[in-house]
Amino acid sequence: MCIRDSSRGEAFLAARSAVETAKNRWQEIAVRSPAGPVEPTQTLAGFTAHWIEKASDRQWEVLSLARNHTQRQVAEQLQISQQAVSDSLRASKAAAVEEGVTQLELLLNEENGRHDA
Numbered sequence: 001m002c003i004r005d006s007s008r009g010e011a012f013l014a015a016r017s018a019v020e021t022a023k024n025r026w027q028e029i030a031v032r033s034p035a036g037p038v039e040p041t042q043t044l045a046g047f048t049a050h051w052i053e054k055a056s057d058r059q060w061e062v063l064s065l066a067r068n069h070t071q072r073q074v075a076e077q078l079q080i081s082q083q084a085v086s087d088s089l090r091a092s093k094a095a096a097v098e099e100g101v102t103q104l105e106l107l108l109n110e111e112n113g114r115h116d117a
Contacts, residue, residue: 031108041107048100051093059092066094 031042055063062085065074071089075082089095 038107038111041104041111044100044104044107048097048104051097051100055092055097059088062088063092063094063097067098 071085
């Protein structure tokens with residue numbers, strides 16, 4: 001009879017692998033699955049994280065609000081001009097960040113589906 005240590009399951013091992021890999025990368029993000037590295041997802045995560053890290057606190061605030069509000073609503077809530085919102089979104093590469101996050105979600109869900117089957 002084999003008793004399996006639940007702290008050493010596939011998810012734990014994949015997470016541990018990602019942490020160890022991230023320590024040795026120029027960017028402290030790593031994506032792993034039970035099958036090992038997930039290169040397209042890793043590359044996209046790195047690019048997306050790069051743009052997120054470069055955003056200022058104000059740009060991040062604008063970007064976060066803009067996911068669910070119009071530019072006018074964001075401007076009113078932050079008490080800044082609509083042009084300032086637009087400038088902030090452009091400077092933070094909001095479209096690239098949003099597309100990166102969306103594609104990461106799709107890739108990670110696809111990868112998760114492969115291992116659930």
